[in-house]
Amino acid sequence: MRLSRYFLPILKENPKEAEIISHRLMLRAGMIRQQAAGIYSWLPLGKKVLERINDIVREEQNRAGAIEIMMPTIQPADLWRESGRYDDYGQEMLRITDRHERDMLYGPTNEEMVTDIFRSYVRSYKDLPLNLYHIQWKFRDEVRPRFGVMRGREFLMKDAYSFDLDYEGAKAAYNRMFVAYLRTFERLGLKSIPMRADTGPIGGDLSHEFIILAETGESEVFCQKAFMDMGVPGEDVDFGDDGAIAAIVDRWTTPYAATDEMHDEAAWAGIAESDKVSARGIEVGHIFHFGTKYSEPLGATVAGPDGKDVPVSMGSYGIGPSRLIGAIIEASHDDNGIIWPKSVAPFGAVIINMKPGDADCDDWSERAYGALVNAGIDPLLDDTDQRPGAKFATADLIGLPWQIVIGPRGVKSGVVELKDRATGEKHELDLDAAIARVS
Ligand code: ATP
Ligand code: MG
Ligand code: MG
Ligand code: MG
Numbered sequence: 226m227r228l229s230r231y232f233l234p235i236l237k238e239n240p241k242e243a244e245i246i247s248h249r250l251m252l253r254a255g256m257i258r259q260q261a262a263g264i265y266s267w268l269p270l271g272k273k274v275l276e277r278i279n280d281i282v283r284e285e286q287n288r289a290g291a292i293e294i295m296m297p298t299i300q301p302a303d304l305w306r307e308s309g310r311y312d313d314y315g316q317e318m319l320r321i322t323d324r325h326e327r328d329m330l331y332g333p334t335n336e337e338m339v340t341d342i343f344r345s346y347v348r349s350y351k352d353l354p355l356n357l358y359h360i361q362w363k364f365r366d367e368v369r370p371r372f373g374v375m376r377g378r379e380f381l382m383k384d385a386y387s388f389d390l391d392y393e394g395a396k397a398a399y400n401r402m403f404v405a406y407l408r409t410f411e412r413l414g415l416k417s418i419p420m421r422a423d424t425g426p427i428g429g430d431l432s433h434e435f436i437i438l439a440e441t442g443e444s445e446v447f448c449q450k451a452f453m454d455m456g457v458p459g460e461d462v463d464f465g466d467d468g469a470i471a472a473i474v475d476r477w478t479t480p481y482a483a484t485d486e487m488h489d490e491a492a493w494a495g496i497a498e499s500d501k502v503s504a505r506g507i508e509v510g511h512i513f514h515f516g517t518k519y520s521e522p523l524g525a526t527v528a529g530p531d532g533k534d535v536p537v538s539m540g541s542y543g544i545g546p547s548r549l550i551g552a553i554i555e556a557s558h559d560d561n562g563i564i565w566p567k568s569v570a571p572f573g574a575v576i577i578n579m580k581p582g583d584a585d586c587d588d589w590s591e592r593a594y595g596a597l598v599n600a601g602i603d604p605l606l607d608d609t610d611q612r613p614g615a616k617f618a619t620a621d622l623i624g625l626p627w628q629i630v631i632g633p634r635g636v637k638s639g640v641v642e643l644k645d646r647a648t649g650e651k652h653e654l655d656l657d658a659a660i661a662r663v664s
Contacts, residue, residue, distance in 0.1 A: 226606070231269065232255075233255045245551075247551040251374065251550070261378075263371075264379045274569055274570075275550065278549055281569070286383065289404065292357055293357075293358055294358070297338075297361075299331060302328035308336070336539075344520075347525075348527060358542070373551060375551035380547045387402070388538075395538035405464075407457045407473075414557065419436075421433065422434040422487060423486050427515050431540070432513045432514065438505070439505060441505070442507040444505065444508060447503050449481045449496060450500050452502075455477065481496055509548060509552050510544040512541075520537045561618070570624070574602055574605070574627035576605070577630045578631050579630060597660065625646060626645070629641055640655055641659050643663070
């Protein structure tokens with residue numbers, strides 16, 4: 226992409242409405258535009274990052290055996306009357322009436338709808354396990370939308386739903402999602418900690434929130450230091466091996482970790498001070514086993530091996546890709562702007578042509594651009610006539626992993642400057658070496 230033809234509405238001033246750094250940087254880098262409280266348009270740079278996150282989420286869901294579908298944002302109230310949640314959900318639900326006076330709603334989540342799909346088609350335990358997911362916009366009329374996309378009213382969610390014959394199967398499904406989440410957040414450049422979460426009337430211990438430690442997090446969290454250097458399973462992890470998957474979950478649930486809601490002062494007191502981390506955290510994912518809570522009232526049953534119909538045992542598994550962008554920036558920025566992890570960077574590198582119109586600078590910039598396009602790096606070429614200072618500021622602000630600076634003096638002596646955005650290290654190299662480094 227050539228910056229002169231792109232749509233990157235950078236803000237020079239610090240937006241006053243933004244209380245936290247990620248929100249400020251997203252507005253300044255021209256990633257989002259607020260349209261109403263907690264409702265945002267995604268501008269090109271923001272949209273690209275969102276899609277890169279979705280791609281990673283999707284790959285890891287697929288790897289763990291989940292199957293992608295797409296359910297609508299608007300749902301009929303009647304489904305929610307069947308589960309009893311239409312009245313229970315309260316004011317977070319946006320209720321809509323259509324022209325025929327039918328009650329509809331903008332989905333805050335999809336347990337009812339996915340259960341309806343299941344009950345319409347699946348009859349036998351032989352079709353299990355099944356895990357269906359989608360990546361779709363949700364609406365929750367939050368009391369206090371804030372921190373930009375971190376707590377929006379309209380926000381993107383990946384929500385998966387597992388169906389199994391019995392608790393054992395449901396637990397194996399839960400474990401697969403647990404491991405998929407560890408891998409997903411690791412690939413996004415984040416250190417996530419699975420923390421015990423409330424299971425409410427369902428009981429049991431199969432509910433975990435995946436938390437990123439951050440000063441601006443909304444929850445107070447407590448965990449052991451052991452999490453800080455625990456290794457995440459590689460892509461060779463075998464999701465077909467229930468025992469191996471369960472062993473990973475065991476390892477990751479052995480040290481203490483809880484949010485304030487589930488915090489156990491007595492257990493905490495038994496841990497050595499030097500091993501304690503008490504901090505604030507951002508909930509980026511949540512997995513939950515709820516058994517027959519929806520399958521029973523909605524009549525989602527399958528015939529078991531003995532021919533008898535049983536309601537299926539279910540779980541749900543959410544990740545917030547839009548919130549994740551905020552969380553990634555909170556975890557990775559400096560005074561000059563965003564520092565994208567390579568896995569989600571909107572472009573792989575920026576080529577800064579310091580003097581557009583200069584034949585040599587133009588020639589070298591085009592060569593670099595062509596080579597990086599061919600290498601699949603998806604470069605951004607700054608071919609604008611901005612001052613060098615402004616170009617550097619923009620490059621730092623939007624935080625692409627590499628900057629290749631091409632200026633008249635360097636070109637004469639046969640070199641470009643390569644800057645690593647994360648470390649700030651700069652090297653003078655010949656053009657081919659710089660391209661090789663970035664590729
Ligand atoms: P919170 O405690 O922050 O209100 P939640 O527990 O209500 O979140 P879940 O119902 O568990 O959220 O939804 C799954 C995921 O969706 C969350 O872990 C989070 O990543 C994301 N999410 C939830 N609410 C929002 C929101 N208002 N804005 C952006 N992302 C959200
Ligand atoms: Mg909530
Ligand atoms: Mg929560
Ligand atoms: Mg939650």
